[in-house]
Amino acid sequence: MIELSGLTKKYGNFTAVDRIDLKVPRGELFGFLGPNGAGKTTTLRMIAGILKPTAGSVRIAGIDLAADPIAAKAQLGFIPDRPFIYEKLTGTEFLRFVAGLFGQAGPDVEHRARELMALFDLEEWRDELVESYSHGMRQKLIISSAFVHRPAVIVVDEPHVGLDPKSIKILRDLFKEYTRRGHTIMMSTHTLEAAESLCDRIAIIHAGRIAACGTMDELQAGAAEGRGLEEIFLRLTGQRAARDLMDVLDA
Amino acid sequence: MIRSREPQPKEAGFEALPDAPLLHILTPKWLTARARAMTGERGRGARLALLAVVGVLFWSFVFTVLYRLLLYFKGVQEIGPLLAGKLLGLILVSFFSILLLSNVITALSSFFLAKDLDLLVSAPVDWLRVYLAKLLETVLASSWMVALMAVPMFAAYGIAYHGGWSFAVLAIAVFIPFLVLPSAIGSALTLLLVNIFPARRTRDILSVIAVVTAAGIVLLFRLVRPERLARPEGFRSLVEFVSVLRTPTSPLLPSEWAQRSIMQALTGTHDWLALYLLWTTAAAAVTFGALLHRRLYLSGFSKAQESAQRSVSSGRLTDIGQRLLAPLGVLRRELVTKELRVFFRDTTQWSQLILLAVLVVVYVFNIKFLPLRGEGITFFLVNVIPFLNLVLAGFVLASIAARFIFPGVSLEGRTLWLLRSSPMQVRDLLWAKFWVGTTPLLVLALGIVGVTDYLLQVSAFMFLVSVLSITLLTFAVAGMALGFGALFPQYETENAAQIPTSFGGLLFMMASITVIGAVVILEAKPVYGYLSAAAFGTHADPTEMILGFTAATMLCIAATILPIRAALRRLEVVER
Numbered sequence: 146m147i148e149l150s151g152l153t154k155k156y157g158n159f160t161a162v163d164r165i166d167l168k169v170p171r172g173e174l175f176g177f178l179g180p181n182g183a184g185k186t187t188t189l190r191m192i193a194g195i196l197k198p199t200a201g202s203v204r205i206a207g208i209d210l211a212a213d214p215i216a217a218k219a220q221l222g223f224i225p226d227r228p229f230i231y232e233k234l235t236g237t238e239f240l241r242f243v244a245g246l247f248g249q250a251g252p253d254v255e256h257r258a259r260e261l262m263a264l265f266d267l268e269e270w271r272d273e274l275v276e277s278y279s280h281g282m283r284q285k286l287i288i289s290s291a292f293v294h295r296p297a298v299i300v301v302d303e304p305h306v307g308l309d310p311k312s313i314k315i316l317r318d319l320f321k322e323y324t325r326r327g328h329t330i331m332m333s334t335h336t337l338e339a340a341e342s343l344c345d346r347i348a349i350i351h352a353g354r355i356a357a358c359g360t361m362d363e364l365q366a367g368a369a370e371g372r373g374l375e376e377i378f379l380r381l382t383g384q385r386a387a388r389d390l391m392d393v394l395d396a
Numbered sequence: 397m398i399r400s401r402e403p404q405p406k407e408a409g410f411e412a413l414p415d416a417p418l419l420h421i422l423t424p425k426w427l428t429a430r431a432r433a434m435t436g437e438r439g440r441g442a443r444l445a446l447l448a449v450v451g452v453l454f455w456s457f458v459f460t461v462l463y464r465l466l467l468y469f470k471g472v473q474e475i476g477p478l479l480a481g482k483l484l485g486l487i488l489v490s491f492f493s494i495l496l497l498s499n500v501i502t503a504l505s506s507f508f509l510a511k512d513l514d515l516l517v518s519a520p521v522d523w524l525r526v527y528l529a530k531l532l533e534t535v536l537a538s539s540w541m542v543a544l545m546a547v548p549m550f551a552a553y554g555i556a557y558h559g560g561w562s563f564a565v566l567a568i569a570v571f572i573p574f575l576v577l578p579s580a581i582g583s584a585l586t587l588l589l590v591n592i593f594p595a596r597r598t599r600d601i602l603s604v605i606a607v608v609t610a611a612g613i614v615l616l617f618r619l620v621r622p623e624r625l626a627r628p629e630g631f632r633s634l635v636e637f638v639s640v641l642r643t644p645t646s647p648l649l650p651s652e653w654a655q656r657s658i659m660q661a662l663t664g665t666h667d668w669l670a671l672y673l674l675w676t677t678a679a680a681a682v683t684f685g686a687l688l689h690r691r692l693y694l695s696g697f698s699k700a701q702e703s704a705q706r707s708v709s710s711g712r713l714t715d716i717g718q719r720l721l722a723p724l725g726v727l728r729r730e731l732v733t734k735e736l737r738v739f740f741r742d743t744t745q746w747s748q749l750i751l752l753a754v755l756v757v758v759y760v761f762n763i764k765f766l767p768l769r770g771e772g773i774t775f776f777l778v779n780v781i782p783f784l785n786l787v788l789a790g791f792v793l794a795s796i797a798a799r800f801i802f803p804g805v806s807l808e809g810r811t812l813w814l815l816r817s818s819p820m821q822v823r824d825l826l827w828a829k830f831w832v833g834t835t836p837l838l839v840l841a842l843g844i845v846g847v848t849d850y851l852l853q854v855s856a857f858m859f860l861v862s863v864l865s866i867t868l869l870t871f872a873v874a875g876m877a878l879g880f881g882a883l884f885p886q887y888e889t890e891n892a893a894q895i896p897t898s899f900g901g902l903l904f905m906m907a908s909i910t911v912i913g914a915v916v917i918l919e920a921k922p923v924y925g926y927l928s929a930a931a932f933g934t935h936a937d938p939t940e941m942i943l944g945f946t947a948a949t950m951l952c953i954a955a956t957i958l959p960i961r962a963a964l965r966r967l968e969v970v971e972r
Contacts, residue, residue, distance in 0.1 A: 193813070193816070193817040194816055195812075195813055195816040195817055195971065195972065196971045197969065197971060214819075215820075215821065216819070218817060218818055218819035221819075223813070223814075223817040225813050229810035230810075230811060230814070231811055233738045233741035233742050234734065234737060234741075238734075242730050242733075242734050243814065244730075245726050245727055245729065245731075246727060246814070247818060247819060248725075248726050248819075249726065250730070274741065290814075
């Protein structure tokens with residue numbers, strides 16, 4: 146459902162994403178891990194059609210994003226890491242607006258919007274302006290907006306930021322059920338435990354390149370040392386597990 | 397590895413921190429401006445060059461018009477310098493009222509809503525430094541446009557009256573307190589309003605600010621009594637007319653002190669008292685503002701942080717609107733509905749409508765009282781004034797478009813991720829923004845021109861020319877507002893009201909004035925030909941008419957389409 150070929154993004158001389166090749170099949174929940182600044186968000190924003198790749202291509206449901214962006218985006222739902230939305234719309238109006246962007250309206254949309262808001266405990270806030278929502282509530286509204294038009298593919302950047310434990314549990318169940326029904330989700334996260342328990346396959350990106358990709362079993366088999374995702378992650382991304390904290394605090 | 401080592405806290409505790417100097421508090425602003433200037437964005441050089449060319453052209457235009465007018469005044473015995481002084485007084489009183497409005501609105505943002513305030517208020521920074529830093533920020537943000545306009549104006553006065561370099565120094569010395577004063581007053585007014593009104597009722601605060609300031613502008617305008625000067629025959633004698641010219645318009649207004657300082661210096665006798673009054677009043681206003689700030693700022697700032705929860709119920713009006721917009725299809729209907737909702741729920745946007753209404757009323761009121769009957773009023777004058785009325789109406793439209801259509805694309809900045817990741821064409825977004833902005837603008841334009849033409853009792857020909865021209869100009873102005881807004885976006889701005897005062901906004905205004913001027917010039921000859929034929933029974937040249945009106949129409953169509961196309965291309969490649 147998602148196919149990246151030689152995907153590259155450069156900002157001047159800096160290469161944020163460097164020739165990534167990746168295929169995410171239908172019905173898969175794919176995890177995208179990497180340290181800060183590794184190129185996760187840039188990759189996801191290229192898949193969502195917000196950033197234009199310097200080289201390479203993105204295909205969504207077999208449609209080339211550059212050749213036919215409208216058809217490709219029609220298959221997509223995007224959840225960004227920063228919840229910026231129209232402050233002067235109510236929650237319901239925002240969901241209705243997003244569905245309208247995908248050419249959907251009517252009782253089905255109203256019903257889905259109501260159900261999604263109820264799922265995330267936003268029912269009481271449905272007619273309140275977004276400007277009165279907390280950070281977590283905005284995040285939940287944006288997550289709802291990605292589901293309201295029932296896209297084939299959902300691309301989600303750091304979904305857990307700002308969510309309370311109950312919402313995180315609901316979100317995980319929702320993701321699992323959505324992919325079980327044949328939809329595809331590509332998710333970047335820093336929560337390694339979530340990636341380990343949720344994702345069918347995981348890619349670890351470092352310095353713009355994919356350092357490893359596979360199921361948990363495949364990643365563990367490929368790792369020379371360490372069995373947990375955290376050890377694999379730290380080893381592949383060259384992070385030192387702990388610095389000499391005393392030196393840091395005394396500095 | 398963590399070494400086990402006993403922690404050794406510093407017994408002396410924290411050293412007393414020296415207060416951060418004012419310049420340090422302003423550093424982020426300066427660094428941001430520098431970083432913005434250094435950005436190697438594509439096409440930046442070309443844009444700056446264009447900006448420089450249009451800026452120089454605009455400056456030259458203002459300078460030339462004013463310089464010629466002043467030379468003409470100089471040729472008039474006795475009352476020449478008085479007329480020049482009155483004109484300067486009028487300009488300065490307009491500047492002062494614009495500055496007051498601008499400062500009140502800017503202060504709300506810089507003192508209460510800016511994102512750096514959490515950091516500043518929570519840091520151990522002295523209250524006076526916060527006040528001075530924010531006051532300076534307010535002065536710069538709200539006055540730079542007026543300061544730029546003042547350069548060719550003072551240059552014209554200085555050169556026409558041979559002021560020399562010493563005049564330039566004096567003009568700067570006059571203008572600095574002239575800018576600081578409305579800023580201190582505006583900031584104090586905002587501080588009081590934020591404290592008086594219940595928490596976070598910015599809607600009420602802003603509408604009160606707009607109404608009060610609009611009323612202030614009308615009051616100042618009436619204080620100057622400009623219509624009396626335009627009709628010397630209304631005075632019993634020349635002596636009375638001259639005595640009116642000699643009387644200070646309003647001796648307590650700072651604009652009057654600035655005018656006196658400048659005109660007296662140019663005519664050879666310095667009025668140091670006026671300059672002294674300017675500086676001391678500005679200093680007193682800053683001191684008073686600082687005292688008020690110390691007493692009221694924290695409570696006001698705290699109130700401004702409180703929640704803005706507000707319910708909105710979808711009423712019958714929404715249902716009717718949805719049904720009316722149904723033929724547009726789901727996407728365009730939702731885009732139009734969103735535009736309308738966001739506009740009418742954003743106080744910084746709709747509150748300006750109040751101001752607009754007041755200005756339109758003043759405009760129509762002044763047309764009604766134009767002295768167009770009586771001695772020396774020819775058939776030409778009666779018909780030429782409605783034609784010039786087009787320029788003024790066009791200027792009003794451009795100001796409105798700058799406020800309401802120009803910020804459209806900038807306001808999408810933070811939500812572009814949604815629009816860009818959805819299967820929506822940029823064309824649809826621009827379509828919605830164009831028509832949501834243009835339709836009310838057109839109704840207003842036709843209303844203004846229709847009513848003023850009726851009041852002026854123009855001929856059927858002039859009525860037709862005005863109505864068609866203003867329709868074409870409305871489309872051109874709206875197209876340019878949308879186009880320039882997309883080419884010079886302010887995605888990161890915190891206050892929608894500040895967007896029109898950006899460089900892009902200035903460019904848009906200058907481009908609009910140029911197009912309006914060009915259309916009037918192109919139509920001038922055929923209109924003159926027609927009026928001559930009507931007055932003297934001669935034959936109007938049809939070729940001249942066809943050429944003039946066709947060229948004006950083509951210009952308006954180009955000014956509508958080309959900027960929108962440029963906006964489309966720009967938005968299709970924008971990456972946010």
